[in-house]
Amino acid sequence: MKIVVLCGGTSTERAVSLVTGSDVCRALRSKGHKAILIDVFLGHKDIDVEKIFDEEFSVDEELKYIEENSKDFDNIKKKRRNFFGENVLELCKACDIVFMGLHGACGEDGKVQAALELMGVKYTGANALSSAMAMDKAVTKKIFAADNVPMAKGFKVSKDTAEKMPESYGLKYPVVVKPNCGGSSIGVYFAENSQEYEDALERAFAYEDVLVVEEKITGREFSIGVVEYEAYPIIEIIPNEGFYDYENKYKPGATKDVCPAEVDEESAVRMQKAAVDAAKSLGLDTYCRVDVLMDKEGNCYCLEANTLPGMTPTSLLPQEAKVIGLDYAELCEHLINISLNK
């Protein structure tokens, strides 16, 4: 197949996306596909859209091109009006399917998906509306509440919300404060008391104007891939120190991942059902990865559904797939096949 792997973009998870995109592209090429990598925002000048799929293509060379052209990135971002880089949409129109290697805003939030839908271009993963709902943690909470998906108590707060204190929403300390549309734990802060809470709000508002505040769940952390509404084996996430923050997510060896997770059968079934319910509730019918916490009493809480979860060979979803006998390249192909069938 002719496949365009989109990566990069302008979100806070740009760096992670370059790794996801290049790994996916290499894996698809190893399977014999005519897969090419392109930064959705930077694009690539001087390429021949007609010929590129049949020419030699080097992922490393493309990464070098991206790096060289990213030097003045913030400036380019400020000046540019059109999000899509040169030749990006032309390449998307010319391929059989786009593999969405993007993470975060303008990638995971449905906007790119909506543009591709309007152009009649196939792409991997959730549709535009489901992506948008899943990206927005406050909207997700409303939908989870309506469908009885277990989740932590919480509320939305913006800079102009009159009453911001957790007590007025029936929450007790400790609480967690996080950007409404964030990812990779960027801008997530915990607070044990009102002083720390004011501090956390200020720090989180530096990332976004809308935040979500939740009661802090103390216990174990898991993540569960849901592919075509079937749960993959549960993975437990055990950071050596602290919580599952940015560093613990991406620094090699900082977190121990155990898959299948060591939980009793009843808890496993309950958690997997919660994850599938979360996916169904948001309409994530191709694939997603649901983050789940379990408290000391064994209650589980769905934090969010990630519509474009990390896709390097050591990312959580590929680790789960391995347990059911799908290697990394096979998983990449599987996600393409189920998306093509939609």
Ligand SMILES: Nc1ncnc2c1ncn2[C@@H]1O[C@H](COP(=O)(O)OP(=O)(O)O)[C@@H](O)[C@H]1O
């Ligand atoms: N209510 C909560 N209680 C305890 N820890 C939480 C809570 N919400 C988030 N966290 C911690 O913060 C991390 C990131 O939160 P999450 O809602 O998944 O946002 P992100 O989109 O940044 O991954 C989680 O993986 C978890 O470790």
Ligand SMILES: [Mg+2]
């Ligand atoms: Mg998460």
